[in-house]
Amino acid sequence: MLLIECHSVSKKFYYYHERSKTLRGAFLDLFKGCARLNGEWYTIKDFDLEVHRNETVGLIGRNGSGKSTILKLISKVYRPTSGYIRTQGKVVALLELGAAFHPELTGRENIYLNGSILGLSKKEIEQKFDPIVSFSELSQFLDTPVKYYSSGMYARLGFSIAIFANPDILLIDEVLAVGDEEFKQKCWNKIDQFQKEGKTILLVSHDLDTIKKLCSRVVWLENGMIQREGEPEEVIQAYHTDISLRNQ
Amino acid sequence: MISQILETMRYREMIKNMVIRDLKVKYQRSLLGFLWTLLNPLLLFVIYIIVFSQVVRLEIPHYWAFLLSGLFAWNFFAQSIVTASNAIRYNANLTTRIYFPQEVLIVSSVLSKLVEFGLELFILLGIFLIFYPKIYLLNLFFLPVVVLIQTILIIGLVFPLSCLMVFFKDMEHILSLLMTGWFFLTPIFYPDFLIPTVYLKYFELNPMFDLISLYRSLLYQGELPDVIQLFRSCSVSILFFLVGYNIFNRYKALFAEVA
Numbered sequence: 001m002l003l004i005e006c007h008s009v010s011k012k013f014y015y016y017h018e019r020s021k022t023l024r025g026a027f028l029d030l031f032k033g034c035a036r037l038n039g040e041w042y043t044i045k046d047f048d049l050e051v052h053r054n055e056t057v058g059l060i061g062r063n064g065s066g067k068s069t070i071l072k073l074i075s076k077v078y079r080p081t082s083g084y085i086r087t088q089g090k091v092v093a094l095l096e097l098g099a100a101f102h103p104e105l106t107g108r109e110n111i112y113l114n115g116s117i118l119g120l121s122k123k124e125i126e127q128k129f130d131p132i133v134s135f136s137e138l139s140q141f142l143d144t145p146v147k148y149y150s151s152g153m154y155a156r157l158g159f160s161i162a163i164f165a166n167p168d169i170l171l172i173d174e175v176l177a178v179g180d181e182e183f184k185q186k187c188w189n190k191i192d193q194f195q196k197e198g199k200t201i202l203l204v205s206h207d208l209d210t211i212k213k214l215c216s217r218v219v220w221l222e223n224g225m226i227q228r229e230g231e232p233e234e235v236i237q238a239y240h241t242d243i244s245l246r247n248q
Numbered sequence: 249m250i251s252q253i254l255e256t257m258r259y260r261e262m263i264k265n266m267v268i269r270d271l272k273v274k275y276q277r278s279l280l281g282f283l284w285t286l287l288n289p290l291l292l293f294v295i296y297i298i299v300f301s302q303v304v305r306l307e308i309p310h311y312w313a314f315l316l317s318g319l320f321a322w323n324f325f326a327q328s329i330v331t332a333s334n335a336i337r338y339n340a341n342l343t344t345r346i347y348f349p350q351e352v353l354i355v356s357s358v359l360s361k362l363v364e365f366g367l368e369l370f371i372l373l374g375i376f377l378i379f380y381p382k383i384y385l386l387n388l389f390f391l392p393v394v395v396l397i398q399t400i401l402i403i404g405l406v407f408p409l410s411c412l413m414v415f416f417k418d419m420e421h422i423l424s425l426l427m428t429g430w431f432f433l434t435p436i437f438y439p440d441f442l443i444p445t446v447y448l449k450y451f452e453l454n455p456m457f458d459l460i461s462l463y464r465s466l467l468y469q470g471e472l473p474d475v476i477q478l479f480r481s482c483s484v485s486i487l488f489f490l491v492g493y494n495i496f497n498r499y500k501a502l503f504a505e506v507a
Contacts, residue, residue: 117265
């Protein structure tokens, strides 16, 4: 079953920094025929991708190659400039863990807030509340405002909420770099379990060993276009060769 | 548009939690809490009483009741417009990372102001019931209707304003100036019969004109609201809502990139 379908997706950004963000500037722009709009560039160009159920696909590429933009496009935070994206089922993105937390609210309150932002109903959140707390191992800090949490605790709670939101498609962007070894291991076990349940995972990482271990397919992005796609071994090998060629 | 409204409805749990968040963050660990919220309109109230019943001396019976009946409704209007217009900008950390209908942010910040206004109305009604003989409980059935019309108008105005806020920083200053001017051009501390007839038709273009006089007929005059006025006010608010929502929908896809 096809869960993610990207068809010749392009995403164009404008050079906003040269463009006026004040009314006066916008007014002047009118007379100059918007000539100050000083450029545009494609972060993603003609991107095609099909991901099926039970697949884990890795996205690799250098900084700025458009990996994170793809995840934001699939999770509907950005809309494509052209082309279309279709997804089936619930999409949850692990982009920046705990980004939606409010520092003044307690852990408990943030679980409810965050769960509802991910589209869960009150009943669903109540059902998942205990597993979330026990997975995050934060039960004694549940009534502490999260501004007093360490960054590791922050990430643990964020990860737990997202993982128990029961996604069909999980988008992971380099987030497991936080937390201690023990918790990291727990996360990987959970992701393992997800794979066994036949869920779809899209993984962005610079950690090529992890990619090799987890993914059934790897996509190498270069300047927003697919440079190579296929077996993990083969694509990562080619990526390595390319890097060493550039460095010479 | 209907599908977008339905999608927003599906996120009602988030709306509820955002309202709770706003109120909790505002009132926790503050001793006087809600009193601070009351203090701003109360201070204005005292000043206007002094100026317009002692200095300028408007010939209005029970001027305090006349003033109260309009002032708190205006305060709800002005406060929620200024706050909710900034909702998209201030929640940029959500907008740029997680997908949810952006309308949620607008609706929830207006609703949290509505909760405060509801509490203020209760206190207000108490004061009126004790000190002001003219109030009829039966008329107060219409009060929620008028509040609802006003809330729809506010959301309709905030939709396009929040788009402007995202794209132009100066709007924040312009808006506060605009609200001050709007306040003086709405018959809140003066009665509408003092407006010269030549200008009256321009004053009536103001959507708050009808709303203030609806509040006034319920709370101050103790009469049933004028049906034509109620109907006109209702249709104008819905019109503002539809036009505003249309503009919002056109630009909301860009919020995640700009905010």
